Amino acid sequence: MARTLETTTAGCPARLMTRSAALEPVPTAVVAAGSPVALESARRAATLGLIEPVLVGDPAAIADSARSIGWTLHGACVVPARDDAAAARIAVALARSGDVGALMKGHIHTDTLMLAALDPKNGLRTGRRFTHAFHMTLPESGRELVITDAAINVAPSLNTRLDIIRNAVELWRLVGGSDPRVALLSCTEEVTERVPSSMDADRLTRLCQQEVPGATVFGPLALDLAVSAEAARIKNLTHPCAGAADILVVPNIETGNALFKALVHFLDAVAAGIVLGAAVPIILTSRADPPAARIAAAAIAQIVAGRRSATPGAPYPATAAKGGAAPGLHA
Amino acid sequence: MARTLETTTAGCPARLMTRSAALEPVPTAVVAAGSPVALESARRAATLGLIEPVLVGDPAAIADSARSIGWTLHGACVVPARDDAAAARIAVALARSGDVGALMKGHIHTDTLMLAALDPKNGLRTGRRFTHAFHMTLPESGRELVITDAAINVAPSLNTRLDIIRNAVELWRLVGGSDPRVALLSCTEEVTERVPSSMDADRLTRLCQQEVPGATVFGPLALDLAVSAEAARIKNLTHPCAGAADILVVPNIETGNALFKALVHFLDAVAAGIVLGAAVPIILTSRADPPAARIAAAAIAQIVAGRRSATPGAPYPATAAKGGAAPGLHA
CATH class of the missing domain: 3.40.50.10950 (Rossmann fold)
Structure with a gap:
């Protein structure tokens, strides 16, 4: 056609x-x-x-x-x-x-x-968990990001998050053609018991080294350290994912939902939602x-x-x- | 001076x-x-x-x-x-x-x-819980929003959330001079057991009618329905808070943190952070x-x-x- x-x-x-x-x-x-x-x-x-x-x-x-x-x-x-x-x-x-x-x-x-x-x-x-990913395109810069999971898995377990990451990595490789940098979002870059999502992100970072080939996965990262090279510089974080994430893995559905909608409604980003797995x-x-x-x-x-x-x-x-x-x- | x-x-x-x-x-x-x-x-x-x-x-x-x-x-x-x-x-x-x-x-x-x-x-x-609020100013429109709690209370209980709301309402009345419209954020506008934050928001909506005078409090709302009049129109939601929220109460710290940072880093919003209570x-x-x-x-x-x-x-x-x-x- x-x-x-x-x-x-x-x-x-x-x-x-x-x-x-x-x-x-x-x-x-x-x-x-x-x-x-x-x-x-x-x-x-x-x-x-x-x-x-x-x-x-x-x-x-x-x-x-x-x-x-x-x-x-x-x-x-x-x-x-x-x-x-x-x-x-x-x-x-x-x-x-x-x-x-x-x-x-x-x-x-x-x-x-x-x-x-x-x-x-x-x-x-x-055999893999169904997960949702938003492929986001930001206007002007054309920067692309994947946000996952903002629509299906409410409070994903570590195993579910592994599938969320696997599915998103495959998506990125298909769409973007390269190995993605994956940021595991929390509200802090410190691993602390007071913030369970930071502990989870730390565990996942280690798990993914074995379980998710073809991607660099790192967390916990707050959003600024995931997407802003300037913020990463100020806070002296030199990891390859810092300030340069392709995929943002959120700790719960509310975070993903608010994040993608903020980009859509305040920034006119284009959000393409798809179920993977x-x-x-x-x-x-x-x-x-x-x-x-x-x-x-x-x-x-x-x-x-x-x-x-x-x-x-x-x-x-x-x-x-x-x-x-x-x-x-x-x- | x-x-x-x-x-x-x-x-x-x-x-x-x-x-x-x-x-x-x-x-x-x-x-x-x-x-x-x-x-x-x-x-x-x-x-x-x-x-x-x-x-x-x-x-x-x-x-x-x-x-x-x-x-x-x-x-x-x-x-x-x-x-x-x-x-x-x-x-x-x-x-x-x-x-x-x-x-x-x-x-x-x-x-x-x-x-x-x-x-x-x-x-x-x-006697009131310490809570954190970000007073946000969006560029161009100058629209003001309060996002709470994005920095102190990690997974607030209903009682803590009541204080989060009370403190933010007082802040808005001091800064803005009017009774605020308060949106209780979730990832959905449906009250469903599958999404505990939607159930909490529903309970809080009723609690606040007694407990928080001087404000209109409503949830659950996803971000689009809280801030976009157009989204509220499309989804036939006519509540006064729909599409016109002054205060966004997030269900957990990760949601607030990602939300305020998205507005700061992608939109150049000004975020003024303060501890209340x-x-x-x-x-x-x-x-x-x-x-x-x-x-x-x-x-x-x-x-x-x-x-x-x-x-x-x-x-x-x-x-x-x-x-x-x-x-x-x-x-």
């Missing part, structure tokens, strides 16, 4: 679009697609060559919503589902069979979608997400799914990435 | 300077003043008419540091102390006796200072604080101390605010 970088990319980081430009669109199940916002996101991502939409949901609602946004649905595939839970189960089944290479949350509660994805028998488990990437969107964030998340998912398809043993088959959804599914 | 708004105010919010302009300088103990950074902060605050410095610490180190920054110490009072713990105890005693109306952290570990202030017999306890305000500074933040914190302390001096029964006596440090203490 020819890529048309039209006005719909407004605000979507150019670097992401460039990286995904070499990839084929990924067949992507839009779960509960029957709302104007969900369909508009799918249409934009399709127009940009990021996804081949497979619209799962109530066909009447999908048709109505399509009319309301002036989309003929030409070339899109519609898979009927009687309710949200069914839409989630069907989308997950399409991913298991290799008919889609990514899921995109439509007009459905996150819990309903994740319940189907986490089903021990029929879900998308890979499942057999296919899952694009999570929020009702308040601007178009740029939706496009960016689809681009991230395409990069993750596209590169994975070339990896032997990766769950998403390369053939599906190039062949699109199974013909029988097309409307 | 004539106020000279010279270059040293660079970056310090004009609104704060205007508010403090009508007040007398507050005799302020600079605790462990014997470092160039500590002395420079004291000098700037004194030059601007915010404080009358009472320099507590090693006299030789104070004299050396003064020379290194080219300050003659004219008009400043030096009180010798043999070590940091002694400096903290002496500064606290000066506050107890009414000889100073504020403390300013110099070259001393926060714990050492707070240990003296928290001493049950000889400290500055008021003690008999006098305590200005906490960090080594990495820029001059604007140090001045802003001194201005906040002046406003808190100055207004308190006019309140019957308030710990800091009005006479001390106008008379300066006790004559016997002057060097």
Whole structure:
């Protein structure tokens, strides 16, 4: 599909679009697609060559919503589902069979979608914890950061945090092409019993030397020492991660949530949210997400799914990435 | 003292300077003043008419540091102390006796200072929990926000959070002159058992209706719904606090720390940090604080101390605010 970088990319980081430009669109199940916002996101991502939409949901609602946004649905595939839970189960089944290479949350509660994805028998488990990552692009500088986990794991255990780190490191390597510097955030750079997150960060730093190859992991670091070279200089911290972190691992969901939202709302950063650790990437969107964030998340998912398809043993088959959804599914 | 708004105010919010302009300088103990950074902060605050410095610490180190920054110490009072713990105890005693109306952290570990202030017999306890608040000023818009507690209480209990809120509400009323809208932050606006901070915020919302007069308190709110009217509109949240919060109460220290540092480092916001709940305000500074933040914190302390001096029964006596440090203490 020819890529048309039209006005719909407004605000979507150019670097992401460039990286995904070499990839084929990924067949992507839009779960509960029957709302104007969900369909508009799918249409934009399709127009940009990021996804081949497979619209799962109530066909009447999908048709109505399509009319309301002036989309003929030409070339899109519609898979009927009687309710949200069914839409989630069907989308997950399409991913298991290799008919889609990514899921995109439509007009459905996150819990309903994740319940189907986490089903021990029929879900998308890979043995690794499902974790959420926000790929952030800061305006002007174009600086990229990953913040994790700001959306799924509330108060992650050390083992869960190990998976959070593993998943984010893989994401960074796929998207950025290099070994990331990972900062384990706390509110201090001292390891002290008064601040349990600083003790955890210290333990994780040592664990990751064995458990997470391909990354430099260090903590505890407060945010200034993770992102500001000047602050690191003033406080005489010379670790490679100090002031130069690519990935910020937060100690709890509230920290990540406030941090990414501060960057979005006060700085106009673009936040692309994705669930990792499942057999296919899952694009999570929020009702308040601007178009740029939706496009960016689809681009991230395409990069993750596209590169994975070339990896032997990766769950998403390369053939599906190039062949699109199974013909029988097309409307 | 004539106020000279010279270059040293660079970056310090004009609104704060205007508010403090009508007040007398507050005799302020600079605790462990014997470092160039500590002395420079004291000098700037004194030059601007915010404080009358009472320099507590090693006299030789104070004299050396003064020379290194080219300050003659004219008009400043030096009180010798043999070590940091002694400096903290002496500064606290000066506050107890009414000889100073504020403390300013110099070259001393926060714990050492707070240990003296928290001493049950000889400290500055008021019966209310010591809490920390950052008064934030955002550039361009000049929007003001209080973030609390990002520096002292790690994982506050509900009772501690009540004091965090009480102290911040008083601060806002002193500095801003109006009843604040208080957002209890979580990562979601839903009250759900999966996110304990959302349950806490819900309980606190009800508690505060009785316990915290003069403020509108509401949560749980994620940051976007606390600060962005647009996000509140999209998510159909019409509470007066939604999108219009003056005070952000964070569920844990890591959230507050990352949030205020994100605003400082990515947005160039000015963060003025102060300890509340003690008999006098305590200005906490960090080594990495820029001059604007140090001045802003001194201005906040002046406003808190100055207004308190006019309140019957308030710990800091009005006479001390106008008379300066006790004559016997002057060097």
